[in-house]
Amino acid sequence: MIRKILILTPIMLLCVLLTSAQTHEVTGKVMDSAGAPIPGASINVKGERKGTSADASGFFRIPVAENGVITVSGVGFAPQEINVRNQTSIAVTLVASDRTLNEVVVTALGIRRERRELTNASQTVDGSLLNRSGTGNALSELEGKASGLTVINSTGDPGGGTYIRLRGSTSITGNNQPLMVIDGVPIDNSINNYDPTNAGFQAGGASGSLTGGVQPTNRGADINPNDIESISVLKGPAATALYGIQASSGAIIITTKKGGAGRRTSVTLNSSVTWDKVSQLPPLQTLYAQGTDGQYSPPEEGGSTSWGAKIDTLSWDGATDYPFDKHGNIVGRSDPSAKIPVTPYDRYGDFFKTGLTFNNNVSLAGGNDNSGYRLSLGNVNQSGIIPKATYNKTTLSLSGQSRLSDRLSTSAAINYVHSTNYKVQQGSNLSGIMLGLSRTPATFDNSNGYGSDAYRHKDAYQFPDGSQRNYRGGGGYDNPFWIVNNIPTNSNLDRVFGFGQADYTVSSWMTLTYRLGGDVYAQNDKTSYDINSGQFPAGALYNVGYTNRQFNSDFIVNLHKNFSEDFGGSVILGHNYFTLNQNNVFTNGNGFNVQGFYDLSNAQSIQASETQLRKRTMAFYADAELNYRKMLYLSITGRQETSSTLPAANNTFFYPSVGLGWVFTELNGFNNHNWLSFGKIRGSFAQVGKDAPIYALTTPYT
Structure with missing residues (x-):
């Protein structure tokens, strides 16, 4: 032996x-x-x-x-x-395949999969399609590029907000916008628009919205379209279940451009210029002059109606000392002083102008054998169709990746955004531009003879004594040129967001990933109403400061295994931690001592308040995918989440999803048929929901 x-x-x-x-x-x-x-x-x-x-x-x-x-x-x-x-x-x-290029989908957690593998609803938009119109707003460029995606541009004003909705609304009173994710990290897409009238800042007997007439910018507009490689639109709950409550209304997954290891240094320059003009306006009557019952009433009498004498029966007397019109007083054509027949003024044409947008971007990308980088600098400079309305955004981004060893690699990106925005009132109040324009009689010239250049001439909208020149003798609705000069809203933003990631290859079938991302910004909005403004005759100022800090952490275990030539699959296990801190400061000054000085030190009374919002969530999640012969796909996901906005005894909930897909064109009977190259039947079930708003379960004292 x-x-x-x-x-x-x-x-x-x-x-x-x-x-x-x-x-x-x-x-x-x-x-x-x-x-x-x-x-x-x-x-x-x-x-x-x-x-x-x-x-x-x-x-x-x-x-x-x-x-x-x-x-x-x-x-x-x-x-x-x-x-x-x-x-x-x-x-x-590898060479890009025209047949499969459009089948690439970046799903939840940044996982790349072929479209044939998906058992849920999603769609990909190539980044090259997002900058064709040169607006500089990536979200507004999504309009018409994905089914089920509704894009609502709130206004044509520079820097106006863009509202996105996927497959309708999921909440009656809550937020219905989809989650925004950049390179695997959720970022803020809030529309910050604080209305003081709803928080006790009532001043001067005013009613209605004070700052609501200014269209705010949503924070998704801070993204530079030139930095985007692709956008995946995850529509159904099965597609977004791994993101839990944050993606209860869907998700927009953005993948940015990056440099590559071994890539030669390259410089890319993009420049565009676009023009904007008003397309449609409500019609205005041009038959009757200011007044009532067929009788003309001059501006100094303060009349608000435009049903006076017919314009073709009136003339100007040519008086040079009449402050409300350089053509003189309006009299009947039979009057001895009549000199020039009155013709209707073009109220729209004298106010709106052609808008211009300059969009410039330069990027530098390259790398060596083990690392790569990309640096990008962009600027959007926009002047709107409304005089003095401007928006300027500068973005700077730096990304890189490096292989530290055979098993360990890292990647990171940081983005900085600075923007300034000069906005004007557009809402339904005495200081709203469209109300001032549309209610002005055809016989009153808001521009005082200067036409569209009137916003540069103070005597077009203001008399030497500081009172307002408008069709009601200084009262009522404001002169539009007074609004753009004496009721300014200035918005300033500084923002930094980015991520750091480490990937460790344990074996040929296991990879560990840790990703930490952050999004921090400070936004300040200041709206002022000068003395003699229609909404606040005594003058008022509203200063709103927003500070937002949110951080997101993910630890992911990725398992991938082919069990045989027929069966393959993957499993993802992960942990997520999310924290949100918001601090908002509101300051209101009423009654100015000096006209034209928009500062709290000039206010006779000051009110202030502050709100602090805190939220944390923690979750464990899993995703399992099994395929048979690249024809039959089964996907199962689950997320167990805990939210700080819910009662401590009932703050944990589970989000499951299951999907099944069958690519029937892989059957032998379809191999020799060119009339159908690809066909799939899929179905899915998912359960998602929303937690309560921050502090909604507490009872405040008032």
Whole structure:
């Protein structure tokens, strides 16, 4: 027996050595034709069950026999077979496939999958489509580019807000906008619009909205469209269940452009100029002059109606000292002083102008063997169709990735945004532009003879004594040129957002990822009403400061395994922690001592208040995907979430989803038919919801 063991032992050792000699580890990198890494690319040994995925920098490692063949494929790229032979290090360049390029979808948590694998509703918009009109607003550019996506541009004013809705509303009183995610990190897309009348800031007997007449900018407008590689629109609850309560109204997943390791340095310059003009306006009557019952009433009498004498029966007397019209007083044509027949003024044409938008961006990208970078600087300078209305946004972004070892790679990005916005009142109040324009009689010239250049001439809207020149003798609705000069709203923003990420490859089938992202901004809005303004004759000032800080942390375990040539699958396990801190300060000054000085030190009375909002959520989540012959797909997700806005005894809830997809064109009967290249039947079930607003469950004292 001992003799047999002694004989067999060397033989077994020799077999082990021979086997070891026939298999060796191969490391490599997967890139596109431009040298950028392809994260998540699949690497499989042909004829075997061995397989792995490329990390965030495109690197991989896999054991292969000396004469083995590996198949490398990536979402949106044509697969490639490589005979390894005795190589230990290889570089793989994949070519984009026209057939599959439009099938790439970035799903929840930044996972890239082919469209055929999805069992839920989603759609991808290429980044090149987001800057064609040159508006500089990525969200407004989404209009008409995805089904079920409604884009509402609140106004044509520079910097106006853009409201997005997916498949209708999901809440009667809450937020119905989808979650905004950039490179795996949720960011804020709030529309900050504080109305003092709803918080006790009632002044001067005013009613209605005080600052609501100014259209605020949503924070999604801070994103530079030139930095966007693609946008995935996740529509149904099954597609967004992994994001939990934050994505109860859907999700907009933004993937930004990045440099690539081994990529040659390149400089890209984009510039565009666009013009804006008013397309439609409500018609105004031009038959009757100011007054009532067919009798003309001059502006100094303060009349508000425009049903006086017919204009074709009136003339100007040519008086040069009449303050309300350079043509003189209006009299009947039979009057001895009549000189020039009255013609209706063009109230719209004298006010609106052609808007201009200049959009410029320059980027620098490159890298070496193990790292890559991209630097981008952009500017949007917009002047609107309303005089003095302007919006200026400057963005600076820096991103990079580096492979520190065969197993560890890192990536990070930081973005800085600075914007200034000069806005004018448009709401339904005495100081609203459209009310002042549309109610002005055809016989009163708001521009005082200056036309569209009147906003540059103070005597067009203000008399030397500081009173207002308008069609009601200084009262009632404001002169539109008074509004753009004496009722300014200035908005300033500074914002920083970004992320840092580390990926560690444990084995060919396991990757660990940790990602930390943050979004911090400070926004200040200041609206002033000068003395003699219609809404606040005594003058008023409203100063609102918003500070927002939110941080998001994800730890993800990604498992990927091909069980056989027919079966494959992946499992994702993760933990999420989210924290939100908001601090809002509101200050109101009433009654100015000096006209034209918009400062709290000039106010006779001052009121102030402050609100602080805090929220935290924590969640564990899982995603499992199983496929059979690339034809039948099963997807199951679950998220267990805890929210600080709910009662402590009942603040945890579970969000499940399940989906099934069948690509029936993979059946043998469809192989030889060109009339149907792709067909899939899918169905899904999901359960999602929303938690309570911050502090909604508390009883405040008033």
